[in-house]
Amino acid sequence: MTGMERARKHSSKRDAILRVIQSTVSHPGAQWVYERLKSAIPDLSLGTVYRNIKLFQEERQVISVGVVNGEERFDGQTAPHPHFVCSGCGKIIDLPCPEDEAVRGMAAAVQQDFVIDYRKTVFYGLCGECTEEPTRLVP
């Protein structure tokens, strides 16, 4: 058994946080979500953002794309799909190509040995802008 989950009460801040994450394609970190909301919710605290994101992850309403430059980045679209991370600017982009047969097949193979509940495919490289102008060292 998984144990007794604590009852969940309604919270408008929680709703707002989830809404922000779900309504952007920027794959934000906690700080970004906080800054995005603090003008509308002046008494919001960063700790609350962290606490709620953790809840969303447990409920699989939000997934982690990974840690980029030391900061964990999230995605409100939880269906498995590949991501591209730009090593130059840290941008994260949803890849147009569907997470195909291939990876699903792989998942099937792996499931013979392990219980899988989540998978991730991430490509790293430079985005269009950073290819032209890599990381701008000297202004």
Next chain:
Amino acid sequence: MTGMERARKHSSKRDAILRVIQSTVSHPGAQWVYERLKSAIPDLSLGTVYRNIKLFQEERQVISVGVVNGEERFDGQTAPHPHFVCSGCGKIIDLPCPEDEAVRGMAAAVQQDFVIDYRKTVFYGLCGECTEEPTRLVP
């Protein structure tokens, strides 16, 4: 141009650190490498481990598998291959299935839009031991 790389001098500690990472399948973190070496190299410091791992990553002698429980984990086998991460115990396992056509095909597609220099496929779930005895909450 990428700029002038600084000359690299020989260092027995650096060699030892790389050797440890390359000769284990545990996908260790910096701390593990440090503890593994400190009996043989009593004056080794954790900072040196971090500094050298960063060098190895730049030279692609070591890659990052990702952050598990807040700690970055590394792999001395740099050819792209999928990993399994156990959410129960944090163990990382190389998956037997070759990183197949599928993902390579996906990479090819992505390369039309981006410069890719690295890719990652990770499955999350519970390993055999943790399936039977999940995370042992109460001893």
Next chain:
DNA sequence: TTTCCTGCAAACGATTTGCAGGAAA
């Protein structure tokens, strides 16, 4: 010599957490 490497310890920065007051059930 000059340049790189390292121990040490302080600094950093993202995330977590204890506490006390407030809101939801």
Next chain:
DNA sequence: TTTCCTGCAAATCGTTTGCAGGAAA
């Protein structure tokens, strides 16, 4: 009421960094 939620600020903890001495070239 009771339980959950949150602001606040302190605490954590993995990782980075400045400095001075030592090793490699």
